Amino acid sequence: MSETTSAAVSRGLPGRPGGLWANRWFRFALRRTGRLLISLWILVTASFLMIHLVPGDPVRAALGPTAPADLVLARTRELGLLDPLWRQYADYLVHLFHGELGTSITSRLPVSETIAQRLPASAQLAVAAFVVSMLVAVPVGVGMAVLTRRGRRRRTELAFTGTSVVLGAIPDFLFGVGLVYLLAVQTHVFPVAGRDGLGSYVLPVLALAIGPAAVLSRIVRVEMLAVMEADYIRTARAKRLTPVRIHLTHALPNAVTATLTLGGLLLSSLVAGTVLVENVFAWPGLGSTIVSSITSKDYPLVQGTVLVYGVGVLLINTLVDVALALLDPRSAIGDG
Amino acid sequence: MTVLSFRDVSVRYGSHTVLKGVSLDIAHGEIVGLVGESGSGKSTLARAAVGLAPLAGGRILLDDRPVPTRGRARPVQMVFQDPYSSLDPRMTVGESIAEAMRERLGKQARRAEITRLLALVHLDAARAGDRPGRLSGGQRQRVALARALAARPEVILADEITSALDVSVQGAVLNLVREMRRELDLSMLFISHNLAVVRYVADRVAVMYDGEIVEHGPTTQVLGSPQHEYTRHLLAAVPGAAHRASAGDRASAGNQASVGNQASAENRNGILSPTPKEHT
Amino acid sequence: MRAARVLLRPVGLAGFGLLVLVLLVAVFGPVLWDGRATVVDTGNLLAGPSAEHWIGTDNLGRDLFFRVLVATRLSVALALASTGISVALGIVLGAAPLLAGRRAGRLVTGAVSVLVAFPGLLLVLFFAVVFGVGARGAALAVGLAGAPAFARLCHTLIAGISARDYIAAARIAGVSRWRILRRHALPNIAEPLIVNATMAAGGALLTFAGLSFLGLGVQAPSYDWGRLMQDGLNGIYVHPLAALGPGIAVVLAGLAFNLTGEAFAAAFGVDVIPGVARLRQVRNAAAEARGSGATTASTDAGTILSVDDLRVTIPGAQRPIRAVRGVGFAVRDGEAVGVVGESGSGKSMTALALARLIEEPIRVEANHLVFAGEDLMAGGDSAARRKRLGTSLAVVFQDPMTSFNPVHRVGPQLAEVSRFHQGLSRRAALARAVDRLRAVRVRDPERRARQYPFEFSGGMRQRAMIGMGLMGTPRLIIADEPTTALDVTVQRQVLELLTEVRRDTGAALLLISHDVSVVTDVCDRVLVMYAGRIVEELPARDLRTLARHPYTRALVAAVPDMETDLTRPLAVIPGLPVDPSRIPDGCAFAARCPLADDHCRTADPPLRADAAGNRVACHKAGQALPDTAEVTA
Ligand SMILES: Nc1ncnc2c1ncn2[C@@H]1O[C@H](COP(=O)(O)OP(=O)(O)O)[C@@H](O)[C@H]1O
Ligand code: SF4
């Protein structure tokens, strides 16, 4: 696996005439960058339009019915909402380019400052949960596939599938509530809420990771089972390799490519899942910010946080695609 | 009289030119065989005629008019290679056939017409109520032929219709093709990579190589005294050819570099079957 | 029938029962218990569980248990409504390429693939802002947010269907696009769509719970499970059940949808996750009678492979499939033996069984199976045996496109044999791989060895596969339809390569093919198989002229060659091959044989050898066949 990946990038497998364009890695990079840019543009435009799609007067809605009319007018002007739409769009893009995301209506603080302050806590949570779920899912899935292959050990299989279905059906915030009750309220092993020291990470990370780990391990198992029936595994057996070698060097890399695709989706939903879990654990991250800003109709802040979440998700997707292309060079030649 | 006429037809997929100015005529009541290796563009030519492949140049004419690709009247019909994908698994045989009929018929008339068409392909009328899942590959291919006939076509394009079938069934379908031509006066483009099969059904043969027709003429002439090197190469490759072809033929085929054979001429002669075989 | 299959499985039964229960509570709950859920018990504010209030009361003293039951309706209704929106919108967007043509379709697909990248919750939050906080807004938001995923699903499913020839045939017949969608596409994608919609409803349920929990969903005085949970969370120190009760309801309802979906999926044969291989249920087939056609094959010196009474049984859903029923033959050193027969006659199973590549639950039995002096039926899977087989038995498979591992380069895949069995270093093994690629006449082998299989053409891969067999010193090459997937010209090259390899290495060859001409070209001797048995064995050169079994003769006559008489119809074998799970008494070929009589239908003809060593299994071997009339299958 490793020998195929590293060399593939550095060398780029050229050999055909036609210069740079003929190099499939170059084409892949171009295509993937193009898609990322288009997605970014859609994201930015959507977050810009959000405030205009709100029915009624957004500023009035934010400040409440009792706010004096001139204050509403002042804020409206401040937000540039009196300019023609194209002008607002252009300003929005220019500001964005300079890293300015506007000012919060309620707190009067620059949005970028709030985000910069809260983003790390959320990111740490998401990354930690992703790593934990991958570390659990891949070995468990592979092990279960090998153990229960071709209808062997049906009872083990049933127990595993049953457990993972149940765990997968429990939403992460419920895990949060349950874990708080069991390990914080009842036994005081971990703190109930807040972000203070390593111990405070355990429950939120667990709450986020359990569901995805259950789902992912099932996917790994199913993929492994499918791969084990492939013709090239029969070829490997015809070479009379040991079962361990067949599983690890011939089956696993193929199963991982499919797993990674779904794992990527999972990671992006993990990012979103932080919103709920942060609320359970009063985690000082972006998740609580976005919820409070939606309820208080603080549109600039909503715009900014949605944008940040979206960019995070897009970057993850791109990373996954690149990883896939390295693992399985065929995926770099398709239309991505 | 020419029925279907390909005039300088080109098809391009992206930067890849699949057909490079192909011209071919199919006369009334004639079966034209089209042979060549996979990827040479045989199927694309047929698909272009029914509007499934985009034309990049040239024209395809039916009785001197463009082939209609809109509306209910479709005088050019196609039968596909894979009998397992060419029938909707959710539709009964009768429904599949009825769908291709030109005009909406009453219940009685439709049933009579389905029975007639099934009889043409030697299937029992009771089959009309079956779903394809209950039919064998050969039977499915017959249904596909019946569906093509339901549109009352002038020309049928048969794309490798026997290559997915077992040898024991292939013969029956080939017999059927010859019979249909004899009794229905159909014109047909019969695509196959199997020269023996084409020899058995086709009046004329066209040989395609890399998007071009490199040789065409009456079957006996093309297969009996091939002019183009590629045709000779194809003939030499037919299994069982060992006991027919002369050594000279084989040597010249072996030198055909464009086909990407790395074997040297001596080698080719040296490794042919160790035991000389008699033929029947 | 399908419903029955759903209910037969315990998981399906549990899921379905739970779902019915949830739906019943949703329909009747508010009617039955609305009173008890709204009664204010001022003496019991925020009380814990008691006999009176099973999971306690809320801040107004209302009974939480009944509130949970009553909340079922709103929770489930919102989930179903939003799933409906997602599915409807998804179908429209997913069918766009089929309905609106290529260009517009590509635009929609592009937009969908951008949107699908964003997780549902993020889209929900976005739409929640636009539609405002509240139940209706949330339903719209969740529905819209779910649409891209369904659009992607419909698109993939419809694209899969559109590639099928029956869609092309309908187009050619002038069937309109709408009708194609309605008559061909939708019915064929309905099952996976139902499965996914069921599961999506479960997902929507959880999303709503989450939204209401955040305070972005249902607003007071309405309440759903999420709201109840949020209300309960504040008191989790004191009355955990107030928060956990509605949580349990959410999980149960979510499970009901998910389990039902899984059960549907299993019953429909839909892959919930793409690529699930479905295996028939293992059943220990009862010990069967010995095949009567077994003839002991010699195990003399000079014999590389000898097998006697080989039987392969596949456990089937109803009854075991007897794919191979007592095959016995021998291959001498350096000899080329061909196996012909229709598909399903057991050729591949024989080849795989000989190579010991068949795994559980398929059963392989034989009196003996001796390769190079070693009985492969005896003894386990020792390293020494692996090494012997790995270096002296080469196997070439039918489909060169799928037989190489797509994620490894070709060179290392060949080199693996030498590194593993011959202890060569990585470098030395790779050098040998390059050398072997050169030997099978792959041009520019150094560069080719560094390429991936997908960069090879079909013929090239089959050469490389043969080269893989040459990494050791093969004494037998088993090739199962090695040229069936290839063009005639490439087929010729591969066959020549096999012949040459045999000449250079002295290896024997077992060549399996359905093409009589291929076998006569390459082999010395031919075995003809029918319904899992050898029915005739004779020298290859005699196949066209001296065959005595009616099946062999029909097989030869049915295939047109370059000398076939054009004035006569081709010979045809009437009827269908025998279903290997229902093999009749007597001669298996009797139903299709023009010579069959009552004796044939009752007594199975044994495989008997004549003086020349040729074998045939027929009561009327060699008798003249009636003139073949045009018979149709
Ligand atoms: N994995 C399988 N599950 C069920 N039946 C199978 C399987 N593999 C092969 N068979 C059945 O075994 C019989 C023999 O198959 P095979 O050896 O592949 O025949 P051949 O190679 O002559 O075409 C066929 O009826 C086939 O349907
Ligand atoms: S035994 Fe009878 S039925 Fe079987 S092949 Fe011979 S003649 Fe035909």
Ligand SMILES: [Mg+2]
């Ligand atoms: Mg086979």
